[in-house]
Amino acid sequence: MSIRRHLLPYLVLVLMVAGCADQSAKFSSDRRIEELESASTDAANNLTTTLLEHFGTPNRLVSWSALPIDYGTVSGTVLSASGDQLRLSLETKPPAGLANVAVVFGENNPGPRLAVSYDSDSRMLTLAPGTKSDTLPPPGTRVRLIGHRLQQGRQSFMQHCMHCHGVAGDGFGPTARYIRNHKFNPMPRDFRRGLFKFTSTKDGIYASRDDLKRTVKLGLSGTYMPSFLLLSDAELDAVVEYVRFLAIRGETERRLLAHFQPLIDAKTPQDRQPLEQELNGAGFTEAFNDAVSLVAENWQAAEESDNVVLPTVARVPDGFESRKKGRDLFIGTKINCAKCHGPRGRGNGSFLNEIQENPETKKKYSEPGLFDNWENKVSPRDLTAGIYRGGRRPLDLFRRVTTGVKGTPMPGFAALKEEDRWHIVNYILSIPIAGVFPEKKHDHPDGDDHKADKPASAPTKSTKGSGSPSKDK
């Protein structure tokens, strides 16, 4: 009797607990997979199944040894085995709370098992129940516990990064849309192109682990990417590995979709048939292997020390002469910095008035301005602000000038002598403090009506260009 009177409250109670967390997380797919679905469900299924098999889901990750990722391996030997319990002697101390990692016996194990938990006091590893055909390894077998670093990376990523960068690292996390509202802030990085803007590596080379770690640790000043300085070193390394994992997965997905692009573009079933034959059968396997090996090689090459940009000439001493030379280079037409960055360094150069074409889709953009590889509108840096996203050390600016900003129209200036590049660096660092002109006398109006070829004439007295009480050496 009383239940009927209070039906509504009890219903509310039931509904409150019924909605508890859905445990099956998935990596968000690229939007073009839907287009591929409508062109050929077979191909789309092939693609998604392959990705699932080789990369897994956020709750069940695949640590594939073909990829240049440090999943976190702890090696050891089996001392004794009984039931699903193994006694191990491990070579290195495993992290606390080791659980749910892959266990591989010997070198050529057909079916690696899943570890449920590891107790470091008793050195007992509990395996998940296997199939009937699984035999326990004899004592003395080499064993590897693989995956703790990827696990930690995934946990940290989901906690700190996913809300902007998205579950699959596609830059479309739930809070990303609020960044989009600000004209001047870049969107969260979409890892799936394998491109990162601020690196220490040479032109065309991917970002190294150090670069990613530096970005996560120090943040990108002037953007919504905060600094995660207070995370421990181990956590930072783990997050960087997971970011690389997502980048590799995303880029593989993109390349496979590019492989299928003719199929998506085909307009009639007659066109589609032969394409499907060509692209979906052995052609798909080949494309997949090709994509993975290409991506893996690129990430591998980024770690080589040869590929780091380091100057061979020490920084030219910062002073009036150097800054003036830098400024002459900046506004001259031989390098044309001012055409994008503006003659006053405000980032409002006249090249922004042109309508560019997207080189991938061959469509012209709907508004004038510069666009990066992620099809976001970008503006050349306002050098008067003193905010340097890739780092403010002279070395960082030297790298920016030498290789440009990857994925954007900012080119590298490796054709210039290193001394000239240092002059430009000195000039850029002085702009927020000493103003755009090393000498105070001249002031030119904004805009590019002014012919900026001629360097400004020499001042009557040499100034250090600092107008503050601080002592600048």
Place this chain on the structure above:
Amino acid sequence: MSRIFWCLFFTAWPILGIVVSVISPQMNWGFPDNRESATPLGERIDDLFYLILCIVTIAFIGTMVVLAYVLWKASKNEDEKGWFSHGSHNLEVIWTIVPAGILLFIALYQMDVWAIYRVRDYDLKQQNSPRLNNLVAEVIARQFEWRIRYPAPGTVFKSKKQIDDWLAKPQAGDLYTVNHLHVPLNKETLIYLKSGDVQHSFFVPEMRVKQDAIPGQNIDIWFTVNRAGDFDLTCAELCGWGHYKMRGRVTAIEDFSGFLQKLKAEQDFDGISKSAGEIAATGQTQEVTR
């Protein structure tokens, strides 16, 4: 029957509250790590806190006892009806004047601490005031990090105007870090707090320092740290979706000028003049030197 239930119900919570308060020191449910404040001013704030806690506890126990008595009495008498009162002027006067007196006492008692905490820059207007050079850093609170700018090592501020100029524009030789603020030990420290976008709050619980960052204002924060070590810095004003993770660290160190020199060497690193190994040997502060 149910009257007794409600009587016990409303008595149980205050009793639970008092029990929790009494056992909280042992359970570490109190000040961070149950320790004393890291600043002398913080200790005075703690004293104030305990004073007010005492006064309020006495009042609390008093009123709850009365409430419990009234409920108990009422639950016993099923038949007696409540009597109607026209109010008592005397009672009203008493329970206005006594709390007012207590509050006035608290207000006067804490004036000193408030003055030390908030009214600090009155003598900065003098030229060459030695306290001008207690300026350690400018902290800009942004979504969702703390950007820190130290004046160039060797900078001497001779007037408040120079400080204002320094705050207004970046100067040559300034040193920049993020999220990790270093301050000198045992020396009065001045931090200017700015906001880069919305309201934040600079809150270092272990130092008992809390100051809201208002966009458009440069607000001075003064403290002297007596305990070396790391302290948590958190944001205490809801500033957006990342407010919960807007954490930083404040470290009090003995050799503050040495730290600035190291930071300067890192910030001036041009890739070749000083090898990464050399910087690492001196103990890098926070930057990756590749």
Place this chain on the structure above:
Amino acid sequence: MSITSRSLATFALACCGLGLVAGCGGGASAKPEIVYKSSGSDQAGGNGSAVPVAAIDGTGTFTGTVQLTGTAPPPDVIVAKGTAKRDGEVCAATVAIVDQSLEIGESNGIANIFIFLDKAPPGAQVPAVPTGPAVFDQKGCVFIPHAMVTRTNQQVLVKSGDAIGHNTHTFPKRSRVFNQLIQANDRKGFPLIYNRAEREPFPVKCDMHSWMQAYHLAIDHPWGTTTNAKGEFKIEGVPATSLTFRVWHERAGGKGGFLERALKITVKKDETVTQDLKFALSDFGQ
């Protein structure tokens, strides 16, 4: 009355209790399972078939023309002579800059068509990479040539004959991206190398001058070329076997693509195969 109020109280307490636990479990702190996948399995590596393939004996020549059926509209003028808003002393100073996306020459020959083999046929002897560099130049704010085929790992020297700075920004799908300033009047050239074979041509742009565009194709064999201004092409030393050529143009289908994905020919030793291809304006998205 008492029943109602008591059950309400219980209900209220129960709600509070359950509300505390309802949100638990899963989420960011869940420890994911790790599944190991060895790279010795069939999907990785990409080793081709171990079956040895017989070497192809002899070479031939593949030549022909590509023509447009119908009349092409005159190309758009992008920057009229002397009207360049920026760098006007150099860009369009003496001659107007014209849209090069569909260049039709005499007798309706289509220039800048790429004809190439997707991959070297199995068993073919691929000649070594030429030691000399290929040259990619720019003059009057126009890239010369507009379409170019190079070998992977062959040095390409990017030169400039203009007194202003240009940047050359390549967009390969597989090779390393190149984005560097080319100095004014750089006749020595800045070296550029494509390290991986591409499957189709890709654009090369100058970000400073938005009309400047060219197309490159980097392949790991020499059997690819572009048509000249008259629409003629000739590839010598082609392996004498059945081959499938691809025909690509930057305006095919409106946004660039293959005009023909499978142009099958059979070349016999020391013989010349000639193909005259014809395409209509509709194939170019018009």
